[in-house]
Amino acid sequence: MATPDLTDGELEQLIACPSCDALYRAVSPGVGARATCERCHHVLITPIAGAALQIVALALTILVLLTAAVFTPFLSIEANGLKHSVSIFDATLAFAQVNMIGLTVLVTTLIVVVPLLRMLLLLFVLVPMLLKRPPFDGAGLAFRWSEDLRPWSMAEIFVLGVGVALVKIANLAHVEIGTAFWLFAALVVVTVFQDRFLCRWTIWGALESGHLAPEEYARRGAARQPAGPEHG
């Protein structure tokens, strides 16, 4: 049952389900298909043709949309003959005015900083890969951060929040939706597409084969210990 003496090459062929620890021989399911864990149905591998190019293109789109969305007015309100436009920048500053700096930081982080940072990290990881060049130093760390940040990127929730706010305020004043709102809505759609193209296993595989530095081989060799969980 136990297979303690596998070489690095053989280990590389294996994949363990992160959700339930089931061990499989990693076989790419073919472009467009997905390999799922047999017992917990976690999606393990979903290779997509030209994924790197599409992710990079979408990341650039998101960067442009996000930057434009932050500074253009995204809602304007008319009451008592006065017109007032708000950008997302203003929305996050609203908390600062009542001494809620913590909330300002949190909201800005969730809707602007994290999405922005994720895209920059993804570009850092994927652009060299796209140009068929070895990855930058720290590309692995960058990709791990980008994936860890994923649940904290909340642009789509913010868009729904704006919708609710509009309804709440509809009977107090006349509200117009500005350009930035539509930019943000587009951003949500683009993000959903990008997430579908992103297959962790494929990117890690490419990163690993692309730049396996000699010292990393050495470290792995040293890290191996006589394994054996079985007790007789």
Added chain:
Amino acid sequence: MADVQAEPRQCLTARQAGLVACTHCARVWPLGTETCGRCGKRLQSRDTHSMSRVWAWWVVGLICYIPANLFPMLKTTLLAKTAGSTIVGGAVELMAHGDIPVALVILTASVAIPMGKFVAVAYLALSVQHGWTHDLLRRMQLYEVVEFVGRWSMIDVFVVAVLSALVQLSVVVSIHPGPAAVTFALSVVFTMLSARSFDSRMIWDSLDAKPLEASKT
């Protein structure tokens, strides 16, 4: 009703094969390796401290959630009179105006999801601590739902931010965030951290324990 076919079968796990799996990039390493040579994440065959972290974040999240419901989320000043509205109060107001769907969105995101999350995470943690062997797949799916849905609770915080930014022009009406906005936001963050601390591989250990016991005798 019975979904016998959904009951998962046993299969070889990385731990049984003398390997330790990276939960981030799914690469396997010999048991005893400390960090993943590919992505750099610290490796643990089972995160033994995960339960105490789950419960710690869970408790802090709950502590923040209680004042979030008692104090006002929004303070509306209309004609020099200030009125605060709590999460539930705000939803009731919306219903009174006839905006039932929006009221339901708020109630779902701010009441049903957080409450459900507290119950679900506690249930998952207890089930692992007591080694329950039933409904493995269901519990796994419950965990995935909790992870997916938890972020959406943040919606009310965004609503408050947008409203306060928007309604600043007039002398007649002004809206400011109340203290509950802070505690509610914190509660969402803490419960997300609680769910993310959970090592779902431990759900399946009760199943994997069986063949080991059997093969010993």
